[in-house]
Structures are given as structure tokens and as C-alpha cells.
Amino acid sequence: MGANQLGGQALTRRARTDAAVAAVAAILAVDASTISTSACFADLGLGSAQLARLTAHLEDAFGVEVPITALYDHPDIEQLVDSLMR
Numbered sequence: 001m002g003a004n005q006l007g008g009q010a011l012t013r014r015a016r017t018d019a020a021v022a023a024v025a026a027i028l029a030v031d032a033s034t035i036s037t038s039a040c041f042a043d044l045g046l047g048s049a050q051l052a053r054l055t056a057h058l059e060d061a062f063g064v065e066v067p068i069t070a071l072y073d074h075p076d077i078e079q080l081v082d083s084l085m086r
Contacts, residue, residue: 023057037077
């Protein structure tokens with residue numbers, strides 16, 4: 001699967017955002033509707049172990065490497081997705 005693919009379709013910003021929200025919600029075992037895309041990962045309750053899991057989820061979803069440092073450099077879903085769209 002290509003770097004900008006999810007299920008064989010090109011990823012839009014919205015698709016990447018939705019996938020990131022779903023990944024955070026799965027890790028935290030909460031409903032995706034409770035996840036704010038502008039909330040810092042730390043404020044959402046993600047510690048270092050959960051951030052490592054999040055990178056794995058995102059790499060699987062997006063087909064690109066997502067280094068854990070990206071989650072510190074871009075500490076919320078909106079900023080992270082923006083960085084992955086470049």
C-alpha cells in the first residue's frame with residue numbers, strides 16, 4: 001500500500017484525521033466522539049507507552065513511518081495530521 005493510501009484510496013486530510021481519532025479512541029478505550037482533535041495528547045491521557053502504540057496504529061493506517069518524536073513535535077491530532085500531509 002502506498003504512503004498516501006488507506007484501503008486502496010488516497011488519504012484526504014479528513015480521512016487521516018478520522019483514522020487518528022479512531023486510533024486514539026481505541027488506545028484509550030473511549031468513544032471517538034469524545035476525542036478533541038485540538039487537545040494535546042498528554043491532556044487526552046496518552047503517556048509514552050500509549051504514544052508508542054499510537055505510532056504503530058498510524059503507521060499501519062497511513063503506510064508511512066511515524067516516528068514517536070513526531071507526536072512530541074506535533075502534540076495534537078490537528079498538528080500531526082498537518083505534518084503528515086506535507
